Amino acid sequence: MIGKLKGTVDTVEEDCVTLDVHGVGYVAFCGARTLAGLPGAGEAASLFIETYVREDMIRLYGFASAAERDWFRLLQSVQGVGAKVALAVVGTLSTGDLANAIALQDRTMVARAPGVGPKVAARIVAELKDKAPAFSGAAAAESFGLKRDLGEGVAPAPIADAVSALVNLGYSREQAAGAVAVAVKEAGEDGPSTTLIRLGLKALSR
Incomplete structure (x- = not known):
């Protein structure tokens, strides 16, 4: 079972990459984000691998983390x-x-x-x-x-509105949702969006 590969990038195609590991080329099927994050041909790269073994094939799936x-x-x-x-x-x-x-x-x-x-x-x-x-x-x-x-x-309207407001202020969706999550803990699930936004901004400034 293969769990991780570390080698150099040989070729990158639409849905997979061939990774050269000590002269052996392993083809790993990857998602678009993983493929986009790979370095150029000949450069070092590593992938976490999920190995699928079928009666008629062995397929590797590669991931950045x-x-x-x-x-x-x-x-x-x-x-x-x-x-x-x-x-x-x-x-x-x-x-x-x-x-x-x-x-x-x-x-x-x-x-x-x-x-x-x-x-x-x-x-x-x-x-x-x-x-x-x-x-x-x-x-x-x-x-x-x-x-x-x-x-x-x-999501409940106040939470969705608070997340949207923080995103509009330039924060990523992940940052906004994390900050509003902290705000919900402090203000309660029924807290108004204005309170969630205020507490969210406070959390982001820490």
Whole structure:
């Protein structure tokens, strides 16, 4: 079983990279974000690997981090999500953005991944809402892992508005969601958006 490869980049194609490890070329299928982050041909690179062994083939999937590989595995625990869809999701969203999307029950963000329709996105955010924090390592996911019904896969308006306001101020979605998560802990789940924004900005300034 191959868990990690370290070598030099040989060729990069649309959906995979060939990594030369001591003269042996390993083909690893990767998401778009991982492929975009690879160095040029002949330069050193390392990938965390998930090895799939089938009766008629062996396929390697490559990831920039162990957390990304963990998400790839976790996503496939969702009904209707196979390796292709899981790779598309981690290839579109960073681990932090994916954690936030699930914590906020933001199926629209998950549906940005190629081949992920609204129904699959809804299943992903619903089925992983209690599992995601253990894998994300993100403060936002841990804080937003609240036991509550978010209705039709949409975050409560004050929380969504507060996150949107902080993003409009120039913070990344991950930073904004993490800050609002801290604010929710202080103000309570029913806190108004103005209070969440104020407390969120306070958290970001620390």
